[in-house]
Structure formats: structure tokens, C-alpha cells
Amino acid sequence: xxxxxxxxxxxxxxxxxxxxxxxxxxxxxxxxxxxxxxxxxxxxxxxxxxxxxxxxxxxxxxxxxxxxxxxxxxxxxxxxxxxxxxxxxxxxxxxxxxxxxxxxxxxxxxxxxxxxxxxxxxxxxxxxxxxxxxxxxxxxxxxxxxxxxxxxxxxxxxxxxxxxxxxxxxxxxxxxxxxxxxxxxxxxxxxxxxxxxxxxxxxxxxxxxxxxxxxxxxxxxxxxxxxxxxxxxxxxxxxxxxxxxxxxxxxxxxxxxxxxxxxxxxxxxxxx
Numbered sequence: 077x078x079x080x081x082x083x084x085x086x087x088x089x090x091x092x093x094x095x096x097x098x099x100x101x102x103x104x105x106x107x108x109x110x111x112x113x114x115x116x117x118x119x120x121x122x123x124x125x126x127x128x129x130x131x132x133x134x135x136x137x138x139x140x141x142x143x144x145x146x147x148x149x150x151x152x153x154x155x156x157x158x159x160x161x162x163x164x165x166x167x168x169x170x171x172x173x174x175x176x177x178x179x180x181x182x183x184x185x186x187x188x189x190x191x192x193x194x195x196x197x198x199x200x201x202x203x204x205x206x207x208x209x210x211x212x213x214x215x216x217x218x219x220x221x222x223x224x225x226x227x228x229x230x231x232x233x234x235x236x237x238x239x240x241x242x243x244x245x246x247x248x249x250x251x252x253x254x255x256x257x258x259x260x261x262x263x264x265x266x267x268x269x270x271x272x273x274x275x276x277x278x279x280x281x282x283x284x285x286x287x288x289x290x291x292x293x294x295x296x297x298x299x300x301x302x303x304x305x306x307x308x309x310x311x312x313x314x315x316x317x318x319x320x321x322x323x324x325x326x327x328x329x330x331x332x333x334x335x336x337x338x339x340x341x342x343x344x345x346x347x348x
Contacts, residue, residue: 081211083107084108084109085162089113089165090167090168090195091217092115093116093117094268095266095267095268095291100295102128103299104165106131107299109134110137111134111135113139114143116141117140124136125137139152139156143189143190149198153201161205162211163212169187169217170190172229173228173232176230184231199214203255210255213255213303214255214256214258215260215301216257216258217298218236218260219240219262220317220318222238222240240259240261243257256302258298258302259306261309262289262294263317264288294310
């Protein structure tokens, strides 16, 4: 089945204003599917929508929404109207590095709402229609931090493990109904993350710099993974790392991860 027939006529991409989310929107549009763009920054969404429509000849819809708010679903579905969503990309998320107990609890709860509660609600809402149609797809943005427990990123790591497990479970549940679900687990990726964090990767050791992926390749891996395995880890170096982690007794050492995190990523926060 052609991509647009399986996953169209509309895709909904959260966190679409920049980075991986914006690349998902571009690449989905290139496959002939209209895209609903969801994020907090309306101006960014409008500019991206104009770019996509001019380049790919599909329709777009910009929906400014804060998915960490408890009542986000009603205005989002009202904005969608009768548009039929056949592909959901649960990309929006936030992360805070540093010592967990040094963080504000309200900030951590907002992260939990954005990273876990919102994807749950959206997958349940749109997944029900997909199951009735016996077609569609859901991409859950997890992380290698959701595979390897990550000190200095502890709560974020836990939320990404949650996304990973939900996606992998739904992969099996919905496969019999013709709906494809994949958990996408990228590592370090070029985005606004570094700018917001005031981090300059140019000072990192060359192996760590070389592991930084671009958003285009990460999004492409997620779309390619639809209809395949339940989990996709983009990038050869990260796949080798995950394989080594599985082979090592007790997995990759949290002590080692802690040292890398302390060196590479000083305390900061970032929202997509």
C-alpha cells in the first residue's frame, strides 16, 4: 500500500516547530500526506506550513497548543475539525539535565504531562479511529536514554522508557488491526537543544561529536521503521552501543553514563 493510502490523508506531528518534529513534517509532506503541525510557537508553525505547501503541494494546518496543559485535547480536535488523521507522530517533549533533587517539582510534573500524559491521550484518541479503519500509524519518540538508565537525566530517561514501552506494546496490540506503531530511540541529535543549553559540542572528544545525528536522518529512520520492528535506533554507533549494553553484565554502567553526562551536558532545561 502506498504511504499516503496507509497513513493519509492527514498526519499530526507534535513538537513540529523545530528539530526532529519539523523534519518529520517535511518528509511526511514529501510523501503526499497533509500535515497538522502542533507546537506552542504559532509563528514558527505558520512559516513551516508555508514552506511545506510551496515545496510539496500538500495542505497544512498550524495548531498552537501547550500539550502539558490538562485540557489540551478539546481545542486541538476542534481545530482539526473533520480532518482524518492517519498518522500520529508523538514527538513533543522536554528534558532537564542535572541532579533530580535540584529541580523544581512543578517543572518535573509539567515534563511528565508533556512527555507521557499527552502522548497517551493522543495515541488513545487517534488510535481508536485507526483501529476502526484498519490502517494508520503511530510513532512514539523515545530515546536511547529510555533504553539505558541515565543519571543527570533521570526523569527524562524514565519518561522516554515509558514512551518506548507504550510504543512497543501497542506495536503488538495494533498490528492485527493493520495499524503500524514504532518506538523511535535516537541519541544526540542536532537541534535547538545545544543552543538553549549554552553547550558547544566542538569541545567534546571526537567520538562524542561524531555521534551527533542530524534531524533529517532521525526522522527518516522513524518513517522507514513504520510497518517493521517495534523499536528503531538510528545511527550505527548507537546501535553498536545498545548491542554492547545488552551483552555487558548488568547493562551499560550508570556510573559511566553519569560521568559522560556531567562532562557533556551541564544543567539546563529545554522544551520542544
